[in-house]
Amino acid sequence: MNNMNTSKIIACGATLLLSSCGIYTSYEPQTSVPENLYDEEVTVSDTASIGNIHWRDFFTDPYLQDLIEKGLAQNTDVQTASLRVEEAKASLLSAKLAFLPSFALSPQGGINTVEGSKASHTYTLPVTASWELDIFGKLRNAKRQAKSAYLQSEDYKQAVYSSLIANIANTYYTLLMLDEQLEISRQTADTWKETVESTQALMDAGQADEAAVSQMRATYYEVENSVMDLEEQINQVENSLSLLLAETPHKIARGKLFGQQFTSRLSVGVPLQMLSNRPDVRMAERDLEQAFYVTNQANSAFYPSITLSGSAGWTNSVGGLITNPGKFVTSALASLTQPLFNRGTLIARRRIAKAQQEEALLAFEQKLLDAGTEVNEALVSYQISKRKKDNYENQVAALEKAFTSTSLLMQHGNTTYLEVLTARQTLLNAQLSQTANCFKEIQSLINLYQALGGGQHI
Template sequence: MNTSKIIACGATLLLSSCGIYTSYEPQTSVPENLYGEEVAVSDTASIGNIHWRDFFTDPYLQELIEKGLAQNTDVQTAGLRVEEAKASLLSAKLAFLPSFALSPQGGVSTVEGSKASHTYTLPVTASWELDIFGKLRNAKRQAKAAYLQSEDYKQAVYSSLIANIANTYYTLLMLDEQLEISRHTADTWKETVESTQALMDAGQADEAAVSQMRATYYEVENSVVDLEEQINQVENSLALLLAETPHKIARGRLSEQRFTPSLSVGIPIQMLSNRPDVRVTERDLEQAFYVTNQANAAFYPSVTLTGSAGWTNSLGEIITNPGKFLASAVASLTEPLFNKGTLIARRRIAKAQQEEAALTFKQTLLNAGVEVNDALVSFQVSRKKNENYEQQIVSLKKAYRSTSLLMENGNTTYLEVLTAKQSLLSAELAQTANRFKEIQSLINLYQALGGGQDL
């Protein structure tokens, strides 16, 4: 190996050690027990890898999600951000090529009593910065990371929108079922009021019982009206997600919903590739890494080649026609001398921002782990409570029937009937809310594991 090659290799190693030519190394580890110690993570399968069309099988919901992905303004904005980042990456790539410019000039000069002389110059100038110290290379890598980040951000918007539409849709189904229960209860109470009125007419009940029953009936009627208002508001919220004006939403029933029986969460390392918001924060870290490289490269000189070629009829003092071909070439080297303090400050800022990005990335991973744990535990608790609600409702129905018969035979008071019916209504409404919570926690778990991307 000759001396020039040794010098070249030594310079490359030196510059690499200074953080100019080094490349970003992707993150390959996550905090231990990211999902919590009680969550089994041996299975590599994850429900987050299921496509949303296979996860949400309700045809009404599938249609709403497709509309949302096509029409939602946040999705469209994310798409525009991708186009902006793509243009920035193209600009960074073109910076490696020389730039050309046509700079025509012309003039007329005369001395008193003499004939005017006309001069012109038609040069094409070129400038080419040689990327010896990696400034352009690091700028291009930063732009590429920004472009990939915009793609990840778009996927994060997809995932969030799909989860929001699904949660809002199932909120509607829950309110529909609660409205149906409340209407049925109101009809039952109306019959009870009429029965109590008949007992009073027969001398087996007093006016206080009839008044209390009637007051409870109106209370249930008010809850029906409140539920109808809530349904209208949720429909409007769903219309906003679809970027549409308020309208009625076609939908199924809560009792008809079916989901995958598998609840595998996968191994935590999959978070690095599955969750788009985690990828977004890592892209921030990658960009900060290349900004630091650029700050290091700023301490080294810039080498620029410039030149021009064209035609002119003006060569010094001599005016000639026709024009002659003119060419020139210059190489320049610019070395920072008096702004070293500014460059040092910029490098410190870049390093601090890189450390901030690393902390943000770590916190995003921790947040993701907590979201998985919260959703999984919430789902398991809802499942257990649902079994209890079923048994509770069976018991309360028996209690209501028994107290109603006893009141008709004069062996109990209307207050016991009132209490039994109100308890049954509360339990039925709570069971519906718990079923919704079970579905909602499943949706949140799906999103927390990176599901819902439109890939």
């Protein structure tokens, strides 16, 4: 009885010792983030986040929804990500199967003869089995590492989805911005053409000189060139969007920039919420988790490997006798392999594993800082663009009145063509800037959506 108690105490002590050596310990997920990861304006008290909104609910433009559907179905990066998931799944299955015995059939046969005697036929039909006992956690840590790699491949697939959705949306709204700028430039060109004709009429009546007509005509040609530049840019952006969809270049059906609707509930969530949403953050932690289990495996390499093996089958060759029919034979063997002369190599491997684990931790912490910066920049850009919106509307309205007034004054001879020229050019720049600011507001919201882990495909 005392011997049994002593054995139990020794077994418990050995288990605690092995656990303290980093063989059976499990990875503990990170639960802390750097202080002031967000600015005060960014952090909110609840955990609701626009990153939790499905992309179909976030992007309501039907044309854009169709484009995103095509991209998710056809984009080559998405297909590659799916294949990576399958590869990781197969690796995880292999790690799980390592816990089971391995079986092999090794049939052998031969013909023996001596001069003048009858040939004798021998055969052996054994089934061999081998089973490594995972007493020191080598297989267990390998399985956990494979599982982490599989989950990381899922996170990578999600990251590809999120990035693709954001890229398609940004490219789509770039098209809408260029469409709006093209329309403004064409209207301006038409207005300048009328102004040139009016100024020509004034010159014919002796109320304007050749310099005024030449300047107006030169400005008209400049606006015409900007129209053609915008048409070229639109073609290039359409080609880029076709490439994202894995399609040949073609015209893209689309809506209008102004009037686009997005969620009015803008909440980014607390830092821990971002940890569970952003796939790149999860991938960085998966690297840390895998490095942790690699270190465990490096620790377990210092302990012996125990393997049970055996065989069972039929043979007609038993000792020096040949019998027919054959006899059923079995064998069993237990082996223990203890590293003796490669301890220096094992120590070096453990040091490498620990260093790589520290590197993974630093990379994870840096990823958190990068994530916080992206959220801050996107949110501030969105807020500023939104505040500038009213200013641009008031500015354009004021410049439209100024241009109308200067045009009328010129027709009545109370102002010069240079004032009309300046008023029209200033109005055009303000209208183009207003359109660019509208796009920037939408783009910032898209970037914020992606920075918070939005774009979930499921």
